[in-house]
Amino acid sequence: MSITIYTDGACSGNPGPGGWGAYLKWNGHEKELSGGEVETTNNRMEMMAVIKALEALKKPSTVALYTDSKYVLQGATEWLEGWKAKDWKGANKKPVKNQDLWVRIDSLIQKHSVQFHWVKGHNGDENNERVDKLAVAAIPKT
DSSP states (O other): OEEEEEEEEEESSSSEEEEEEEEEEETTEEEEEEEEEEEEOHHHHHHHHHHHHHHTOSSOOEEEEEESOHHHHHIIIIIHHHHHHTTSBOTTSSBOTTHHHHHHHHHHHHHSEEEEEEOOTTSSOHHHHHHHHHHHHTSOOO
16 A cells, blocks of 8 residues: 655644644545644654654555754664664763653564655645644644
8 A cells, every 4th residue: 555644743832832733545535634732842743743654554554754854864774673683772872862752763663664765845736735724723732
């Protein structure tokens, strides 16, 4: 099964209340997901969008995942294997930030064939704008 996913995260303050949004499209079907947390960071919300979208898949799938987060893109495609090899330490020898979420992403991308794609945020991409609106709307009002 081939699925297209768009994800985004948003934060009101960093840290602060945040939200995430995801849009999944396959075989003429569409699904929107979103959620939020009272105290979080923008990067964590970007990651939660990816996690929740991939967790929504019921069976191993081929996924084209679009994100405007270079942190998520580079983390998943460039840094993850090195972090694991170095016992979750970064180049600075310190523990990797957001390790709890990176472990979840790593587990999920082992189950699926995921191709990550970067899309410039707030640049008119219809689906990126769609998930941005979902993420912003999901920010808890304090």
